[in-house]
Amino acid sequence: MQKAETFKKAGLVFKKIRKQRKISISSLSEGIISPSSISKFEEGRTQLSFINLSQLLMRMHVNLDEFYCKVYAGQVDSYTSFLNQINYIYQNNDLPALKKIANEKISHFKVDSNFDNLIESSSVCALIRRADPSFHVDSEIKKSLFDYLDKVEHWDFIEFSVFNNCMLIFDNEMIESALKEMLYLNLDNNPKNISRIVSAFSNAIDIFYRRKDYQKAKLLLGQIEKIVDDQSDLINRFKQKFFDNLLSLNEKRAEEDNCFLIEFLRLVGSNSLATSYEKYIEKYSFRQN
Numbered sequence: 001m002q003k004a005e006t007f008k009k010a011g012l013v014f015k016k017i018r019k020q021r022k023i024s025i026s027s028l029s030e031g032i033i034s035p036s037s038i039s040k041f042e043e044g045r046t047q048l049s050f051i052n053l054s055q056l057l058m059r060m061h062v063n064l065d066e067f068y069c070k071v072y073a074g075q076v077d078s079y080t081s082f083l084n085q086i087n088y089i090y091q092n093n094d095l096p097a098l099k100k101i102a103n104e105k106i107s108h109f110k111v112d113s114n115f116d117n118l119i120e121s122s123s124v125c126a127l128i129r130r131a132d133p134s135f136h137v138d139s140e141i142k143k144s145l146f147d148y149l150d151k152v153e154h155w156d157f158i159e160f161s162v163f164n165n166c167m168l169i170f171d172n173e174m175i176e177s178a179l180k181e182m183l184y185l186n187l188d189n190n191p192k193n194i195s196r197i198v199s200a201f202s203n204a205i206d207i208f209y210r211r212k213d214y215q216k217a218k219l220l221l222g223q224i225e226k227i228v229d230d231q232s233d234l235i236n237r238f239k240q241k242f243f244d245n246l247l248s249l250n251e252k253r254a255e256e257d258n259c260f261l262i263e264f265l266r267l268v269g270s271n272s273l274a275t276s277y278e279k280y281i282e283k284y285s286f287r288q289n
Contacts, residue, residue: 006071006115008044013070014056015042021060028059050153068156079119079158083165086124090131098128099135106138118144119158122166129168137169146170149178155185160196164203172213175204179220195236198224202239209243214287218247235273238265242277251286 018028029035032055033048040046048056057067089097105121122145125137149163163182167175182200186193201224208217221243242261245254258281265274 007047010071011042011044013067014053017060017062017067018042023060028056032056032059064154065156068154072156072158078116079123079161082120083123086127090127093131095128095131098124098131102128106141109141109144113144115148118148119162119166122162122169126166126168142169142174146174146178150181153185155182155193155196157196160193160200164200167200167203167207172208172211172216175207176216179204194227198227198236198240201227202236202243205243206239209246209287210284212287214247217243221247238273246287254286255281 018025025035025038029038033052037046037048037052038056041048054064057064086098086101089101102121102124105117105124109117109121118141121138121141125135125141129135129137145162145166149159152159160182163178170178179200182197186197201220205217205220205224208214208220221240224240238261242258245257245261249257258277262274262277265271265277
């Protein structure tokens with residue numbers, strides 16, 4: 001979905017909600033924004049600032065996440081379908097096929113730099129880099145995605161999903177900057193977003209450890225410990241403890257404790273995840289201080 005189409009759909013969704021609640025533009029706009037600005041927004045001729053949109057939705061008793069879910073519904077389905085397609089190819093170890101898809105998607109982006117082409121080309125490049133760390137990612141793709149995440153006024157499912165899936169194409173400074181922006185825009189303690197933030201930090205710690213940037217991995221681990229809680233899902237809690245062991249214990253103790261964690265995963269039925277972490281320990285050497 002192109003940005004212009006997204007803005008247009010946002011206006012249509014907004015108008016539909018307002019009509020369903022039988023709220024006039026004049027009463028809705030009072031004290032927030034001019035009636036003409038709402039009219040133009042509903043017609044897709046202008047955008048509203050994140051603050052004004054939030055205030056208007058609050059006046060209509062509409063949750064911001066619910067609104068964005070309606071706006072991005074088709075886009076999320078399309079992106080999920082694409083991820084399923086390339087993940088299937090990745091699981092079958094068909095790297096040439098993935099590289100062919102990457103070249104096609106990048107070519108499409110060069111002709112039409114819409115959002116769909118951007119996130120699809122970025123995602124397939126990240127998946128290739130997971131299998132082949134030496135794979136070169138087109139600098140224009142990397143910069144365009146980073147600029148989008150740096151400037152977007154609201155992170156919803158699609159932004160969190162794209163960032164997590166494409167984190168490998170960024171250098172460490174880009175990842176740190178995006179994490180800061182993500183935190184700044186999600187300080188409302190929304191439980192859904194806290195879970196997404198924890199997941200993003202966990203993935204970033206993983207990447208920094210692979211790249212042997214242990215100091216930054218430790219700093220991120222310290223930050224995640226401030227926002228994680230007992231309600232966080234099992235996978236994120238496991239990742240946090242796994243990397244805490246690697247970054248704070250000596251090699252022998254870290255190996256013992258992490259083997260215990262992996263065995264626990266098997267006991268609760270997460271055999272594939274347990275196997276992936278066994279391979280992780282074998283592939284990535286213990287940190288050297």
